Amino acid sequence: MQLNGKVAVVTGAGRGLGQAYAKALAAAGAAVVVNDLDVELAEETVKAIQNAGGTAVAEGSAIGSTEAADAIVAKAVEEFGRLDIMVTNAGVLRDRSLLKMEDADFDLVVQTHLRGTFTCGRAAAKQFKEQGGNGRLILIGSPAGQRASFGQTGYTASKAGIVGLVRTWAAELERSGSTVNAVIPVALTRMVATIPGMAELVEKADRGEPxxxxxxxxxxxxxxxxxxxxxxxxxxxAAGITGQAIGAGGDRIAIWSHPSEVVAEVREGGWSADALAEAFPTTFQPHLQAFKPDTVPGVPEGK
Structure with missing residues:
Protein backbone atom coordinates (compact mmCIF):
# COMPACT_ATOMS: atom_id res chain seq x y z
CA MET A 1 0.00 0.00 0.00
CA GLN A 2 1.63 3.21 -1.20
CA LEU A 3 0.66 6.78 -0.39
CA ASN A 4 3.60 8.43 -2.12
CA GLY A 5 2.85 12.05 -2.98
CA LYS A 6 -0.09 12.22 -0.54
CA VAL A 7 -0.26 14.68 2.35
CA ALA A 8 -2.06 13.81 5.58
CA VAL A 9 -3.07 15.57 8.79
CA VAL A 10 -3.61 13.53 11.94
CA THR A 11 -5.02 15.40 14.94
CA GLY A 12 -4.16 14.28 18.45
CA ALA A 13 -1.18 12.32 17.14
CA GLY A 14 1.26 12.80 20.01
CA ARG A 15 0.62 9.38 21.50
CA GLY A 16 -1.63 6.33 21.37
CA LEU A 17 -3.87 5.69 18.41
CA GLY A 18 -3.17 9.03 16.73
CA GLN A 19 0.56 8.41 16.85
CA ALA A 20 0.07 4.96 15.34
CA TYR A 21 -2.00 6.44 12.49
CA ALA A 22 0.61 9.12 11.78
CA LYS A 23 3.49 6.64 11.76
CA ALA A 24 1.64 4.20 9.52
CA LEU A 25 0.65 6.89 7.00
CA ALA A 26 4.24 8.12 6.87
CA ALA A 27 5.58 4.58 6.48
CA ALA A 28 3.28 4.19 3.47
CA GLY A 29 4.84 7.28 1.90
CA ALA A 30 2.58 10.17 2.94
CA ALA A 31 3.94 13.43 4.30
CA VAL A 32 2.23 13.97 7.65
CA VAL A 33 1.28 16.99 9.74
CA VAL A 34 1.33 15.69 13.31
CA ASN A 35 -1.03 17.75 15.44
CA ASP A 36 -1.17 17.64 19.23
CA LEU A 37 -1.97 20.18 21.92
CA ASP A 38 1.24 18.99 23.60
CA VAL A 39 3.75 20.15 20.99
CA GLU A 40 6.59 18.23 22.62
CA LEU A 41 4.69 14.99 22.09
CA ALA A 42 3.98 15.97 18.49
CA GLU A 43 7.67 16.66 17.94
CA GLU A 44 8.56 13.26 19.41
CA THR A 45 6.22 11.59 16.93
CA VAL A 46 7.75 13.61 14.10
CA LYS A 47 11.24 12.59 15.18
CA ALA A 48 10.22 8.92 15.22
CA ILE A 49 8.79 9.26 11.71
CA GLN A 50 11.88 11.02 10.42
CA ASN A 51 14.19 8.46 12.03
CA ALA A 52 12.28 5.77 10.14
CA GLY A 53 12.83 7.64 6.86
CA GLY A 54 9.48 9.38 6.68
CA THR A 55 8.41 13.00 6.30
CA ALA A 56 6.50 14.91 8.97
CA VAL A 57 6.12 18.25 10.74
CA ALA A 58 4.60 19.11 14.12
CA GLU A 59 1.62 21.41 14.72
CA GLY A 60 0.27 22.46 18.12
CA SER A 61 -3.24 23.89 17.71
CA ALA A 62 -5.94 23.02 20.25
CA ILE A 63 -8.62 21.21 18.27
CA GLY A 64 -12.13 22.63 18.28
CA SER A 65 -12.14 26.12 16.82
CA THR A 66 -12.40 27.13 13.18
CA GLU A 67 -9.13 29.02 13.55
CA ALA A 68 -7.31 25.86 14.71
CA ALA A 69 -8.72 23.78 11.86
CA ASP A 70 -7.76 26.40 9.28
CA ALA A 71 -4.26 26.64 10.76
CA ILE A 72 -3.74 22.87 10.52
CA VAL A 73 -4.81 22.73 6.89
CA ALA A 74 -2.71 25.82 6.11
CA LYS A 75 0.30 24.08 7.69
CA ALA A 76 -0.13 21.12 5.36
CA VAL A 77 -0.40 23.36 2.30
CA GLU A 78 2.52 25.58 3.32
CA GLU A 79 4.83 22.67 4.10
CA PHE A 80 3.83 20.17 1.44
CA GLY A 81 1.72 22.01 -1.14
CA ARG A 82 -1.60 20.21 -0.69
CA LEU A 83 -3.83 18.09 1.56
CA ASP A 84 -5.20 14.67 0.66
CA ILE A 85 -6.07 12.99 3.96
CA MET A 86 -7.59 14.30 7.19
CA VAL A 87 -7.74 11.99 10.21
CA THR A 88 -9.75 13.57 13.05
CA ASN A 89 -8.46 11.73 16.08
CA ALA A 90 -8.03 14.41 18.78
CA GLY A 91 -10.10 14.00 21.91
CA VAL A 92 -10.34 14.27 25.68
CA LEU A 93 -12.24 12.41 28.39
CA ARG A 94 -14.16 13.87 31.30
CA ASP A 95 -16.07 10.84 32.52
CA ARG A 96 -18.96 11.50 34.87
CA SER A 97 -22.40 9.93 35.24
CA LEU A 98 -25.31 12.15 34.25
CA LEU A 99 -26.14 13.52 37.71
CA LYS A 100 -22.48 14.37 38.34
CA MET A 101 -21.69 15.84 34.91
CA GLU A 102 -20.83 19.54 34.99
CA ASP A 103 -21.38 21.89 32.07
CA ALA A 104 -17.67 22.62 31.64
CA ASP A 105 -16.76 18.93 31.38
CA PHE A 106 -19.51 18.22 28.86
CA ASP A 107 -18.64 21.29 26.79
CA LEU A 108 -14.93 20.46 26.65
CA VAL A 109 -15.52 16.92 25.42
CA VAL A 110 -18.04 18.00 22.78
CA GLN A 111 -15.86 20.94 21.74
CA THR A 112 -12.86 18.73 21.11
CA HIS A 113 -14.46 15.59 19.69
CA LEU A 114 -17.55 16.72 17.82
CA ARG A 115 -16.93 20.37 17.05
CA GLY A 116 -13.27 19.62 16.34
CA THR A 117 -14.30 16.94 13.86
CA PHE A 118 -16.72 19.38 12.23
CA THR A 119 -14.24 22.25 11.90
CA CYS A 120 -11.35 20.05 10.72
CA GLY A 121 -13.59 18.16 8.31
CA ARG A 122 -14.96 21.39 6.85
CA ALA A 123 -11.51 22.94 6.46
CA ALA A 124 -10.20 19.80 4.78
CA ALA A 125 -13.21 19.54 2.46
CA LYS A 126 -12.67 23.13 1.30
CA GLN A 127 -9.06 22.30 0.47
CA PHE A 128 -10.08 19.10 -1.32
CA LYS A 129 -12.50 21.14 -3.46
CA GLU A 130 -9.77 23.62 -4.41
CA GLN A 131 -7.61 20.70 -5.52
CA GLY A 132 -10.37 19.09 -7.59
CA GLY A 133 -11.73 16.58 -5.06
CA ASN A 134 -10.66 13.00 -4.35
CA GLY A 135 -9.76 13.66 -0.72
CA ARG A 136 -10.10 11.33 2.23
CA LEU A 137 -11.88 12.22 5.47
CA ILE A 138 -11.30 9.57 8.12
CA LEU A 139 -13.25 10.38 11.27
CA ILE A 140 -12.48 8.50 14.45
CA GLY A 141 -15.49 7.14 16.30
CA SER A 142 -15.71 4.72 19.21
CA PRO A 143 -17.74 1.70 20.33
CA ALA A 144 -18.99 4.11 23.01
CA GLY A 145 -20.82 6.03 20.30
CA GLN A 146 -22.49 2.89 19.01
CA ARG A 147 -23.89 1.52 22.28
CA ALA A 148 -24.21 2.28 25.99
CA SER A 149 -21.09 3.48 27.79
CA PHE A 150 -21.82 4.17 31.45
CA GLY A 151 -20.45 7.48 32.72
CA GLN A 152 -19.51 8.92 29.33
CA THR A 153 -22.34 11.32 28.48
CA GLY A 154 -20.28 13.83 26.49
CA TYR A 155 -18.08 11.21 24.87
CA THR A 156 -20.90 8.95 23.68
CA ALA A 157 -22.89 11.91 22.37
CA SER A 158 -19.86 13.18 20.45
CA LYS A 159 -18.86 9.83 18.99
CA ALA A 160 -22.42 9.05 17.91
CA GLY A 161 -22.58 12.48 16.30
CA ILE A 162 -19.34 11.85 14.44
CA VAL A 163 -20.79 8.75 12.78
CA GLY A 164 -23.81 10.86 11.82
CA LEU A 165 -21.46 13.33 10.15
CA VAL A 166 -19.95 10.49 8.14
CA ARG A 167 -23.23 9.60 6.48
CA THR A 168 -24.16 13.20 5.69
CA TRP A 169 -20.72 14.25 4.46
CA ALA A 170 -20.37 11.11 2.34
CA ALA A 171 -23.54 12.09 0.51
CA GLU A 172 -22.47 15.72 0.14
CA LEU A 173 -18.94 14.98 -1.11
CA GLU A 174 -19.68 11.93 -3.25
CA ARG A 175 -19.85 13.88 -6.51
CA SER A 176 -16.36 15.30 -5.97
CA GLY A 177 -14.83 11.87 -5.48
CA SER A 178 -13.92 12.53 -1.85
CA THR A 179 -14.73 9.75 0.62
CA VAL A 180 -15.82 9.98 4.25
CA ASN A 181 -15.61 7.04 6.63
CA ALA A 182 -15.52 6.41 10.36
CA VAL A 183 -13.01 4.15 12.06
CA ILE A 184 -14.34 2.57 15.26
CA PRO A 185 -11.14 1.55 17.10
CA VAL A 186 -10.58 -0.66 20.11
CA ALA A 187 -7.02 -0.70 21.44
CA LEU A 188 -4.98 -0.96 24.59
CA THR A 189 -4.27 2.72 25.26
CA ARG A 190 -3.98 4.89 28.36
CA MET A 191 -7.71 5.67 28.10
CA VAL A 192 -8.56 1.96 28.28
CA ALA A 193 -6.23 1.57 31.28
CA THR A 194 -8.83 3.27 33.48
CA ILE A 195 -11.33 0.45 32.85
CA PRO A 196 -11.30 -2.16 35.63
CA GLY A 197 -9.25 -5.18 34.60
CA MET A 198 -7.56 -3.48 31.65
CA ALA A 199 -4.52 -1.85 33.30
CA GLU A 200 -2.42 -5.01 33.24
CA LEU A 201 -3.05 -5.58 29.53
CA VAL A 202 -2.23 -1.95 28.75
CA GLU A 203 1.04 -2.26 30.66
CA LYS A 204 1.83 -5.42 28.71
CA ALA A 205 1.19 -3.61 25.43
CA ASP A 206 3.31 -0.63 26.52
CA ARG A 207 6.21 -2.98 27.23
CA GLY A 208 5.92 -4.42 23.75
CA GLU A 209 4.88 -7.83 25.02
CA PRO A 210 2.58 -9.91 22.80
CA ALA A 238 -10.50 2.55 -1.12
CA ALA A 239 -11.91 5.08 -3.59
CA GLY A 240 -15.24 3.23 -3.76
CA ILE A 241 -15.75 3.01 0.01
CA THR A 242 -17.63 5.88 1.65
CA GLY A 243 -20.27 6.51 4.27
CA GLN A 244 -19.19 3.53 6.37
CA ALA A 245 -18.38 2.91 10.03
CA ILE A 246 -15.70 0.24 10.21
CA GLY A 247 -14.51 -1.32 13.45
CA ALA A 248 -10.92 -2.43 13.99
CA GLY A 249 -9.09 -3.97 16.90
CA GLY A 250 -6.76 -6.87 17.54
CA ASP A 251 -7.46 -9.51 14.91
CA ARG A 252 -10.98 -8.25 14.05
CA ILE A 253 -12.43 -5.99 11.38
CA ALA A 254 -16.17 -5.27 11.49
CA ILE A 255 -18.72 -3.24 9.57
CA TRP A 256 -21.20 -1.41 11.79
CA SER A 257 -24.79 -1.12 10.54
CA HIS A 258 -26.63 2.11 9.86
CA PRO A 259 -29.73 2.83 11.98
CA SER A 260 -32.90 1.51 10.33
CA GLU A 261 -36.49 0.75 11.23
CA VAL A 262 -36.97 -2.75 12.62
CA VAL A 263 -40.75 -2.76 12.65
CA ALA A 264 -43.50 -0.42 11.42
CA GLU A 265 -47.27 -0.65 11.58
CA VAL A 266 -49.93 1.55 10.00
CA ARG A 267 -53.25 2.18 11.78
CA GLU A 268 -55.97 4.10 10.01
CA GLY A 269 -56.74 7.26 11.94
CA GLY A 270 -53.43 7.17 13.80
CA TRP A 271 -52.26 5.82 17.13
CA SER A 272 -53.89 6.92 20.37
CA ALA A 273 -52.28 6.13 23.69
CA ASP A 274 -54.91 3.44 24.32
CA ALA A 275 -54.31 1.86 20.92
CA LEU A 276 -50.59 1.77 21.59
CA ALA A 277 -51.12 0.20 25.01
CA GLU A 278 -53.19 -2.54 23.39
CA ALA A 279 -50.87 -3.23 20.47
CA PHE A 280 -47.47 -2.68 22.03
CA PRO A 281 -47.00 -6.00 23.89
CA THR A 282 -47.48 -8.14 20.78
CA THR A 283 -46.73 -5.83 17.84
CA PHE A 284 -43.80 -3.74 19.05
CA GLN A 285 -42.38 -5.16 22.29
CA PRO A 286 -40.67 -8.16 20.64
CA HIS A 287 -38.69 -5.79 18.42
CA LEU A 288 -37.31 -3.42 21.07
CA GLN A 289 -33.54 -3.02 20.76
CA ALA A 290 -30.98 -3.86 23.41
CA PHE A 291 -29.33 -0.62 24.52
CA LYS A 292 -26.60 -2.40 26.47
CA PRO A 293 -25.45 -5.59 24.75
CA ASP A 294 -24.06 -8.36 26.92
CA THR A 295 -20.53 -7.87 25.66
CA VAL A 296 -18.41 -5.33 23.83
CA PRO A 297 -15.43 -6.98 22.10
CA GLY A 298 -12.48 -6.72 24.47
CA VAL A 299 -14.16 -4.35 26.92
CA PRO A 300 -15.95 -5.26 30.17
CA GLU A 301 -19.72 -4.74 30.30
CA GLY A 302 -20.62 -1.21 31.27
CA LYS A 303 -17.88 0.51 29.27
Missing part, protein backbone atom coordinates in the same frame (compact mmCIF):
# COMPACT_ATOMS: atom_id res chain seq x y z
CA UNK A 211 -1.13 -9.69 23.51
CA UNK A 212 -2.65 -13.15 24.16
CA UNK A 213 -4.32 -14.64 21.09
CA UNK A 214 -7.62 -15.09 22.90
CA UNK A 215 -7.66 -11.37 23.72
CA UNK A 216 -6.74 -10.34 20.17
CA UNK A 217 -9.51 -12.55 18.81
CA UNK A 218 -12.09 -10.58 20.80
CA UNK A 219 -11.01 -7.41 19.00
CA UNK A 220 -8.56 -5.91 21.48
CA UNK A 221 -4.95 -5.26 20.50
CA UNK A 222 -2.48 -2.43 20.09
CA UNK A 223 -2.91 0.90 18.28
CA UNK A 224 -0.85 -0.51 15.41
CA UNK A 225 -3.62 -3.06 14.77
CA UNK A 226 -5.98 -0.21 13.86
CA UNK A 227 -3.49 1.77 11.77
CA UNK A 228 -3.69 -0.53 8.76
CA UNK A 229 -7.37 0.30 8.29
CA UNK A 230 -6.58 4.03 8.33
CA UNK A 231 -3.88 3.57 5.67
CA UNK A 232 -6.23 1.50 3.52
CA UNK A 233 -9.06 4.05 3.73
CA UNK A 234 -6.57 6.79 2.81
CA UNK A 235 -5.45 4.95 -0.32
CA UNK A 236 -6.64 4.96 -3.91
CA UNK A 237 -7.71 1.34 -3.43
Missing amino acids: IPAEVRATGLGTPDDVAGLVVFLASDE
Whole structure:
Protein backbone atom coordinates (compact mmCIF):
# COMPACT_ATOMS: atom_id res chain seq x y z
CA MET A 1 0.00 0.00 0.00
CA GLN A 2 1.63 3.21 -1.20
CA LEU A 3 0.66 6.78 -0.39
CA ASN A 4 3.60 8.43 -2.12
CA GLY A 5 2.85 12.05 -2.98
CA LYS A 6 -0.09 12.22 -0.54
CA VAL A 7 -0.26 14.68 2.35
CA ALA A 8 -2.06 13.81 5.58
CA VAL A 9 -3.07 15.57 8.79
CA VAL A 10 -3.61 13.53 11.94
CA THR A 11 -5.02 15.40 14.94
CA GLY A 12 -4.16 14.28 18.45
CA ALA A 13 -1.18 12.32 17.14
CA GLY A 14 1.26 12.80 20.01
CA ARG A 15 0.62 9.38 21.50
CA GLY A 16 -1.63 6.33 21.37
CA LEU A 17 -3.87 5.69 18.41
CA GLY A 18 -3.17 9.03 16.73
CA GLN A 19 0.56 8.41 16.85
CA ALA A 20 0.07 4.96 15.34
CA TYR A 21 -2.00 6.44 12.49
CA ALA A 22 0.61 9.12 11.78
CA LYS A 23 3.49 6.64 11.76
CA ALA A 24 1.64 4.20 9.52
CA LEU A 25 0.65 6.89 7.00
CA ALA A 26 4.24 8.12 6.87
CA ALA A 27 5.58 4.58 6.48
CA ALA A 28 3.28 4.19 3.47
CA GLY A 29 4.84 7.28 1.90
CA ALA A 30 2.58 10.17 2.94
CA ALA A 31 3.94 13.43 4.30
CA VAL A 32 2.23 13.97 7.65
CA VAL A 33 1.28 16.99 9.74
CA VAL A 34 1.33 15.69 13.31
CA ASN A 35 -1.03 17.75 15.44
CA ASP A 36 -1.17 17.64 19.23
CA LEU A 37 -1.97 20.18 21.92
CA ASP A 38 1.24 18.99 23.60
CA VAL A 39 3.75 20.15 20.99
CA GLU A 40 6.59 18.23 22.62
CA LEU A 41 4.69 14.99 22.09
CA ALA A 42 3.98 15.97 18.49
CA GLU A 43 7.67 16.66 17.94
CA GLU A 44 8.56 13.26 19.41
CA THR A 45 6.22 11.59 16.93
CA VAL A 46 7.75 13.61 14.10
CA LYS A 47 11.24 12.59 15.18
CA ALA A 48 10.22 8.92 15.22
CA ILE A 49 8.79 9.26 11.71
CA GLN A 50 11.88 11.02 10.42
CA ASN A 51 14.19 8.46 12.03
CA ALA A 52 12.28 5.77 10.14
CA GLY A 53 12.83 7.64 6.86
CA GLY A 54 9.48 9.38 6.68
CA THR A 55 8.41 13.00 6.30
CA ALA A 56 6.50 14.91 8.97
CA VAL A 57 6.12 18.25 10.74
CA ALA A 58 4.60 19.11 14.12
CA GLU A 59 1.62 21.41 14.72
CA GLY A 60 0.27 22.46 18.12
CA SER A 61 -3.24 23.89 17.71
CA ALA A 62 -5.94 23.02 20.25
CA ILE A 63 -8.62 21.21 18.27
CA GLY A 64 -12.13 22.63 18.28
CA SER A 65 -12.14 26.12 16.82
CA THR A 66 -12.40 27.13 13.18
CA GLU A 67 -9.13 29.02 13.55
CA ALA A 68 -7.31 25.86 14.71
CA ALA A 69 -8.72 23.78 11.86
CA ASP A 70 -7.76 26.40 9.28
CA ALA A 71 -4.26 26.64 10.76
CA ILE A 72 -3.74 22.87 10.52
CA VAL A 73 -4.81 22.73 6.89
CA ALA A 74 -2.71 25.82 6.11
CA LYS A 75 0.30 24.08 7.69
CA ALA A 76 -0.13 21.12 5.36
CA VAL A 77 -0.40 23.36 2.30
CA GLU A 78 2.52 25.58 3.32
CA GLU A 79 4.83 22.67 4.10
CA PHE A 80 3.83 20.17 1.44
CA GLY A 81 1.72 22.01 -1.14
CA ARG A 82 -1.60 20.21 -0.69
CA LEU A 83 -3.83 18.09 1.56
CA ASP A 84 -5.20 14.67 0.66
CA ILE A 85 -6.07 12.99 3.96
CA MET A 86 -7.59 14.30 7.19
CA VAL A 87 -7.74 11.99 10.21
CA THR A 88 -9.75 13.57 13.05
CA ASN A 89 -8.46 11.73 16.08
CA ALA A 90 -8.03 14.41 18.78
CA GLY A 91 -10.10 14.00 21.91
CA VAL A 92 -10.34 14.27 25.68
CA LEU A 93 -12.24 12.41 28.39
CA ARG A 94 -14.16 13.87 31.30
CA ASP A 95 -16.07 10.84 32.52
CA ARG A 96 -18.96 11.50 34.87
CA SER A 97 -22.40 9.93 35.24
CA LEU A 98 -25.31 12.15 34.25
CA LEU A 99 -26.14 13.52 37.71
CA LYS A 100 -22.48 14.37 38.34
CA MET A 101 -21.69 15.84 34.91
CA GLU A 102 -20.83 19.54 34.99
CA ASP A 103 -21.38 21.89 32.07
CA ALA A 104 -17.67 22.62 31.64
CA ASP A 105 -16.76 18.93 31.38
CA PHE A 106 -19.51 18.22 28.86
CA ASP A 107 -18.64 21.29 26.79
CA LEU A 108 -14.93 20.46 26.65
CA VAL A 109 -15.52 16.92 25.42
CA VAL A 110 -18.04 18.00 22.78
CA GLN A 111 -15.86 20.94 21.74
CA THR A 112 -12.86 18.73 21.11
CA HIS A 113 -14.46 15.59 19.69
CA LEU A 114 -17.55 16.72 17.82
CA ARG A 115 -16.93 20.37 17.05
CA GLY A 116 -13.27 19.62 16.34
CA THR A 117 -14.30 16.94 13.86
CA PHE A 118 -16.72 19.38 12.23
CA THR A 119 -14.24 22.25 11.90
CA CYS A 120 -11.35 20.05 10.72
CA GLY A 121 -13.59 18.16 8.31
CA ARG A 122 -14.96 21.39 6.85
CA ALA A 123 -11.51 22.94 6.46
CA ALA A 124 -10.20 19.80 4.78
CA ALA A 125 -13.21 19.54 2.46
CA LYS A 126 -12.67 23.13 1.30
CA GLN A 127 -9.06 22.30 0.47
CA PHE A 128 -10.08 19.10 -1.32
CA LYS A 129 -12.50 21.14 -3.46
CA GLU A 130 -9.77 23.62 -4.41
CA GLN A 131 -7.61 20.70 -5.52
CA GLY A 132 -10.37 19.09 -7.59
CA GLY A 133 -11.73 16.58 -5.06
CA ASN A 134 -10.66 13.00 -4.35
CA GLY A 135 -9.76 13.66 -0.72
CA ARG A 136 -10.10 11.33 2.23
CA LEU A 137 -11.88 12.22 5.47
CA ILE A 138 -11.30 9.57 8.12
CA LEU A 139 -13.25 10.38 11.27
CA ILE A 140 -12.48 8.50 14.45
CA GLY A 141 -15.49 7.14 16.30
CA SER A 142 -15.71 4.72 19.21
CA PRO A 143 -17.74 1.70 20.33
CA ALA A 144 -18.99 4.11 23.01
CA GLY A 145 -20.82 6.03 20.30
CA GLN A 146 -22.49 2.89 19.01
CA ARG A 147 -23.89 1.52 22.28
CA ALA A 148 -24.21 2.28 25.99
CA SER A 149 -21.09 3.48 27.79
CA PHE A 150 -21.82 4.17 31.45
CA GLY A 151 -20.45 7.48 32.72
CA GLN A 152 -19.51 8.92 29.33
CA THR A 153 -22.34 11.32 28.48
CA GLY A 154 -20.28 13.83 26.49
CA TYR A 155 -18.08 11.21 24.87
CA THR A 156 -20.90 8.95 23.68
CA ALA A 157 -22.89 11.91 22.37
CA SER A 158 -19.86 13.18 20.45
CA LYS A 159 -18.86 9.83 18.99
CA ALA A 160 -22.42 9.05 17.91
CA GLY A 161 -22.58 12.48 16.30
CA ILE A 162 -19.34 11.85 14.44
CA VAL A 163 -20.79 8.75 12.78
CA GLY A 164 -23.81 10.86 11.82
CA LEU A 165 -21.46 13.33 10.15
CA VAL A 166 -19.95 10.49 8.14
CA ARG A 167 -23.23 9.60 6.48
CA THR A 168 -24.16 13.20 5.69
CA TRP A 169 -20.72 14.25 4.46
CA ALA A 170 -20.37 11.11 2.34
CA ALA A 171 -23.54 12.09 0.51
CA GLU A 172 -22.47 15.72 0.14
CA LEU A 173 -18.94 14.98 -1.11
CA GLU A 174 -19.68 11.93 -3.25
CA ARG A 175 -19.85 13.88 -6.51
CA SER A 176 -16.36 15.30 -5.97
CA GLY A 177 -14.83 11.87 -5.48
CA SER A 178 -13.92 12.53 -1.85
CA THR A 179 -14.73 9.75 0.62
CA VAL A 180 -15.82 9.98 4.25
CA ASN A 181 -15.61 7.04 6.63
CA ALA A 182 -15.52 6.41 10.36
CA VAL A 183 -13.01 4.15 12.06
CA ILE A 184 -14.34 2.57 15.26
CA PRO A 185 -11.14 1.55 17.10
CA VAL A 186 -10.58 -0.66 20.11
CA ALA A 187 -7.02 -0.70 21.44
CA LEU A 188 -4.98 -0.96 24.59
CA THR A 189 -4.27 2.72 25.26
CA ARG A 190 -3.98 4.89 28.36
CA MET A 191 -7.71 5.67 28.10
CA VAL A 192 -8.56 1.96 28.28
CA ALA A 193 -6.23 1.57 31.28
CA THR A 194 -8.83 3.27 33.48
CA ILE A 195 -11.33 0.45 32.85
CA PRO A 196 -11.30 -2.16 35.63
CA GLY A 197 -9.25 -5.18 34.60
CA MET A 198 -7.56 -3.48 31.65
CA ALA A 199 -4.52 -1.85 33.30
CA GLU A 200 -2.42 -5.01 33.24
CA LEU A 201 -3.05 -5.58 29.53
CA VAL A 202 -2.23 -1.95 28.75
CA GLU A 203 1.04 -2.26 30.66
CA LYS A 204 1.83 -5.42 28.71
CA ALA A 205 1.19 -3.61 25.43
CA ASP A 206 3.31 -0.63 26.52
CA ARG A 207 6.21 -2.98 27.23
CA GLY A 208 5.92 -4.42 23.75
CA GLU A 209 4.88 -7.83 25.02
CA PRO A 210 2.58 -9.91 22.80
CA ILE A 211 -1.13 -9.69 23.51
CA PRO A 212 -2.65 -13.15 24.16
CA ALA A 213 -4.32 -14.64 21.09
CA GLU A 214 -7.62 -15.09 22.90
CA VAL A 215 -7.66 -11.37 23.72
CA ARG A 216 -6.74 -10.34 20.17
CA ALA A 217 -9.51 -12.55 18.81
CA THR A 218 -12.09 -10.58 20.80
CA GLY A 219 -11.01 -7.41 19.00
CA LEU A 220 -8.56 -5.91 21.48
CA GLY A 221 -4.95 -5.26 20.50
CA THR A 222 -2.48 -2.43 20.09
CA PRO A 223 -2.91 0.90 18.28
CA ASP A 224 -0.85 -0.51 15.41
CA ASP A 225 -3.62 -3.06 14.77
CA VAL A 226 -5.98 -0.21 13.86
CA ALA A 227 -3.49 1.77 11.77
CA GLY A 228 -3.69 -0.53 8.76
CA LEU A 229 -7.37 0.30 8.29
CA VAL A 230 -6.58 4.03 8.33
CA VAL A 231 -3.88 3.57 5.67
CA PHE A 232 -6.23 1.50 3.52
CA LEU A 233 -9.06 4.05 3.73
CA ALA A 234 -6.57 6.79 2.81
CA SER A 235 -5.45 4.95 -0.32
CA ASP A 236 -6.64 4.96 -3.91
CA GLU A 237 -7.71 1.34 -3.43
CA ALA A 238 -10.50 2.55 -1.12
CA ALA A 239 -11.91 5.08 -3.59
CA GLY A 240 -15.24 3.23 -3.76
CA ILE A 241 -15.75 3.01 0.01
CA THR A 242 -17.63 5.88 1.65
CA GLY A 243 -20.27 6.51 4.27
CA GLN A 244 -19.19 3.53 6.37
CA ALA A 245 -18.38 2.91 10.03
CA ILE A 246 -15.70 0.24 10.21
CA GLY A 247 -14.51 -1.32 13.45
CA ALA A 248 -10.92 -2.43 13.99
CA GLY A 249 -9.09 -3.97 16.90
CA GLY A 250 -6.76 -6.87 17.54
CA ASP A 251 -7.46 -9.51 14.91
CA ARG A 252 -10.98 -8.25 14.05
CA ILE A 253 -12.43 -5.99 11.38
CA ALA A 254 -16.17 -5.27 11.49
CA ILE A 255 -18.72 -3.24 9.57
CA TRP A 256 -21.20 -1.41 11.79
CA SER A 257 -24.79 -1.12 10.54
CA HIS A 258 -26.63 2.11 9.86
CA PRO A 259 -29.73 2.83 11.98
CA SER A 260 -32.90 1.51 10.33
CA GLU A 261 -36.49 0.75 11.23
CA VAL A 262 -36.97 -2.75 12.62
CA VAL A 263 -40.75 -2.76 12.65
CA ALA A 264 -43.50 -0.42 11.42
CA GLU A 265 -47.27 -0.65 11.58
CA VAL A 266 -49.93 1.55 10.00
CA ARG A 267 -53.25 2.18 11.78
CA GLU A 268 -55.97 4.10 10.01
CA GLY A 269 -56.74 7.26 11.94
CA GLY A 270 -53.43 7.17 13.80
CA TRP A 271 -52.26 5.82 17.13
CA SER A 272 -53.89 6.92 20.37
CA ALA A 273 -52.28 6.13 23.69
CA ASP A 274 -54.91 3.44 24.32
CA ALA A 275 -54.31 1.86 20.92
CA LEU A 276 -50.59 1.77 21.59
CA ALA A 277 -51.12 0.20 25.01
CA GLU A 278 -53.19 -2.54 23.39
CA ALA A 279 -50.87 -3.23 20.47
CA PHE A 280 -47.47 -2.68 22.03
CA PRO A 281 -47.00 -6.00 23.89
CA THR A 282 -47.48 -8.14 20.78
CA THR A 283 -46.73 -5.83 17.84
CA PHE A 284 -43.80 -3.74 19.05
CA GLN A 285 -42.38 -5.16 22.29
CA PRO A 286 -40.67 -8.16 20.64
CA HIS A 287 -38.69 -5.79 18.42
CA LEU A 288 -37.31 -3.42 21.07
CA GLN A 289 -33.54 -3.02 20.76
CA ALA A 290 -30.98 -3.86 23.41
CA PHE A 291 -29.33 -0.62 24.52
CA LYS A 292 -26.60 -2.40 26.47
CA PRO A 293 -25.45 -5.59 24.75
CA ASP A 294 -24.06 -8.36 26.92
CA THR A 295 -20.53 -7.87 25.66
CA VAL A 296 -18.41 -5.33 23.83
CA PRO A 297 -15.43 -6.98 22.10
CA GLY A 298 -12.48 -6.72 24.47
CA VAL A 299 -14.16 -4.35 26.92
CA PRO A 300 -15.95 -5.26 30.17
CA GLU A 301 -19.72 -4.74 30.30
CA GLY A 302 -20.62 -1.21 31.27
CA LYS A 303 -17.88 0.51 29.27
